[in-house]
Amino acid sequence: MKFWNVNNVTNDEGELILYGEIRSNKPWWSEGQMITPEEFLKDMKTLRNKNKVTVRINSRGGDVFAAQAIFTHLKTLKAKVEIIIEGIAASAATIITCAGDTVKISPGSAFMIHNPSITVWDSFEAKDLEQLKEMLDSVKNCIIETYCTKTTLSKLELADMMDAETWLTGREAVEKGFCDELLEDTKVTNNILNNRMVLVNNVAHDLSGFKNMPVFEPVNIKQEPQDNQIGNAPANLTKENQNEGSSTMTLEEIKANHPQLVEQIKNEAKQEERERIKAIENISATIGKELVAKAKFEEPMDAKELAFQALQNQQQNASQFLTNLNEDAKNSGGDNVTAECKELDPEEQIKEKVSALSNALNKDKRRVK
Incomplete structure (x- = not known):
């Protein structure tokens, strides 16, 4: 299943929809098919000659290197890039938002930045772990540099926010400079499915890997149905799902x-x-x-x-x-055994040596009897 969808809106305008988890820069495997980075870039070719590209994001993040590749590709387009956050922009997804000439977000959306992490399954020495730490520190610095292209927050402020895994509402994301405009006429619907899943605008996000849970700012304006939702974002919202705030189904x-x-x-x-x-x-x-x-x-x-x-x-x-x-040593009674050593007098020692020599000679087969 693709995590992206590219649409031709008009001859001059294109659209990129990023809903769900951003997959690795390794082959993106799905049921019955192999999806590769090359396929993504092939789809993106249709946007090269557009004057405007709208990127709609509702993603918990994913692979930082895949996100960085998407960011770089968007920055190379000649088109004006408009980012619209339609639910969640978290983790690696926030890197992509920095590629927008303008970034718009609704008050009820959530925006989150945190430190990069890596999952490892192997045996490591201390020097190997030190190298992994250096790699993660380098990735963090690269992410901060990307954020600095959009926000005016200092690198120290950004580093502290990443350390704390900071969740922002749409309004706070604008105040911090990550986003440019607040979309007051839209509404984000969300439902808590269980302790680890949250359904935001009909996209399920697994948040079990995060330390904190997002905070959604309640809004009163109803969201109009959109025709550009892809397969993993069903559009058939029920009346119950459109109630203000969060509910549990x-x-x-x-x-x-x-x-x-x-x-x-x-x-x-x-x-x-x-x-x-x-x-x-x-x-x-x-x-x-x-x-x-x-x-x-x-x-x-x-x-x-x-x-x-x-x-x-x-x-x-x-x-x-x-x-x-x-226990075996105690039960054996070995602790109570003492060794006795009886010293022989000089005459007895001589007899012992003579007897030993005699026995040795008798056993020597080379002697002629």
């Missing part, structure tokens, strides 16, 4: 009102499960089969949790081994 209501969204979540869950099993397989050679099976099926855990559990088990086994060894 039951699972049956979600299935009935948003079948496409449910299918999207199921496909993403399948992919996450495949990746979880693959990561476990990569480290299973050093872990007992019973614990691996438990991690896969009985008490599902990811590779990181499995590795931690294996280390705990090894520590417990080593501790139990030492305990058993000490």
Whole structure:
């Protein structure tokens, strides 16, 4: 499933829609197809001769390098680029917003910046971790430089905001200089699906990887339905979903009102499960089969949790081994055994040496009897 959609609005105007997670610069895999960065750039060619390009964003972020590539491509267009944030612009998605000549956001949208992070599954020495830290610090500095092309906040202020994982409302994003204009005539609808998912303008965002939850500013003006929503953003809003503020829907209501969204979540869950099993397989050679099976099926855990559990088990086994060894030593009665050493007088020592020499000579087969 593509996370982008390119439309020709008129001969002079084009549109790029970025809804959902921004995928890696590696092959973007989806059910039944391979989507590559080259395909994205091929689609973007249709925007090269436009005088205006509108980019609509509703994304929790994703891969920082993919976002940086999109930012760079938008900056090379001869067209005037207008960014419209239609729900959430978080993490890597905020890098793309900086490519806009103008950036517009509704009061009820959310804008978030935070530090870059990386997930690793391997064994590392201290020097390897130091190199990873240097890499992440370098990426953070690059992101800050990108933000400085849009906002007048100092680099120190931006660094502090990233450290804290800062969520801003649309109004606050304008005040901080990330956005240029507040769209007072639009409304963002959002529903909390569970503790880790939030449905914003009919796009499901998994926020479990973030420390904080977004704050949406309530607005009173109804949002007009848009015809440019792509497959993973269904347009059939129910009356209940358009109520002011946030509400919680039951699972049956979600299935009935948003079948496409449910299918999207199921496909993403399948992919996450495949990746979880693959990561476990990569480290299973050093872990007992019973614990691996438990991690896969009985008490599902990811590779990181499995590795931690294996280390705990090894520590417990080593501790139990030492305990058993000490118990065996105590029960053997060895502590009560004392050694006696009787010293022979000189005459007895001579007899012992003569006897030993005699025995050695008798055993020598080369002697002629």
